[in-house]
C-alpha cells in the first residue's frame with residue numbers, strides 16, 4: 001500500500017507522498033493514473049518529499065503535473081510541502097530549506113497558519129524561460145494558431161509563464177487561448193498561461209491555464225509571474241493582492257534585485273492509502 005496526503009493551496013490540489021519513509025518509483029503512466037479524478041485519487045500536481053541532496057537543504061521537492069510531466073517549481077505546492085513535513089513530524093523547523101529542480105526555496109510556517117515562501121528571483125532572458133525571441137523585452141507579440149495576435153509578458157519563476165493582460169477576467173478567453181499559448185511553438189517546453197486583470201495598483205484578478213493540467217483554481221508561480229510582469233509594465237506597486245478563483249495570495253517583489261515573496265494558505269484535506277503498485281489501465 002502507498003500512503004499519501006491530499007492537500008491544496010486555494011483549491012490547487014495535490015497528492016503529497018513521503019518518499020523518505022516509503023520506497024516510491026513512479027512511472028509517467030502511474031502518475032497520470034493517481035492524478036486522474038475518475039480512475040485514481042485526483043490532483044493537479046503530485047508532490048514527492050525526498051531527502052535533501054545538498055547539505056544546505058532540509059528536503060528535496062519533486063513536482064509532477066497531472067499529465068505525468070516533471071516540472072521545476074510549484075508555488076502552492078511549496079506551501080503544502082512545508083505544512084506536510086512540519087505536521088508529519090519530519091522537521092520541527094518553521095523555516096525550511098527546500099531543494100527544487102530550479103534551486104532552493106524557503107517556505108516559512110507563520111503563526112497565523114499562513115505560509116510565506118521566498119520563491120527566488122524572476123528570470124527574463126528568453127533562453128532561461130525558455131522562449132524563442134530575438135530580443136529581451138517586457139512584452140512580446142504572439143500569433144495564435146486560431147489567428148489572434150496576443151501581447152504577452154514572458155518570464156520564468158523556475159517554471160515558464162506567459163502573462164496576458166485582459167480588461168475583464170470573467171470574460172477572459174482562458175479555454176480558447178490557454179491551450180494555444182500553452183503549446184505555442186515559441187515555448188519549446190510549453191508554458192503556463194496567465195490572464196491578468198489589473199483592478200488597482202495593488203490588486204489584480206488572475207486566472208491561469210496551467211501547463212500539463214489546464215485551468216486551475218490557483219497558481220502560485222503564476223501569481224508571482226503576473227505581479228512581476230505588471231510591475232515591469234508600470235501597472236502595479238511592489239505589494240499586490242492576487243485574487244484567483246480559489247482565493248487570495250499576497251505577492252511582494254521589493255525591487256528588481258530581490259526575490260519574489262508569496263504568502264498564502266496550505267490546507268490538509270485527508271490522509272489515505274492506495275493499493276500499490278496501482279493497476280495501470282490495460
Ligand SMILES: N[C@H](CCC[C@H](N)C(=O)O)C(=O)O
Nearest residue numbers: 074075076159211219220221
Ligand atoms: N503547471 C506548472 C507547475 C505547477 C505550478 C502551480 N500549481 C503553482 O502553484 O505554481 C508547470 O507546469 O510549470
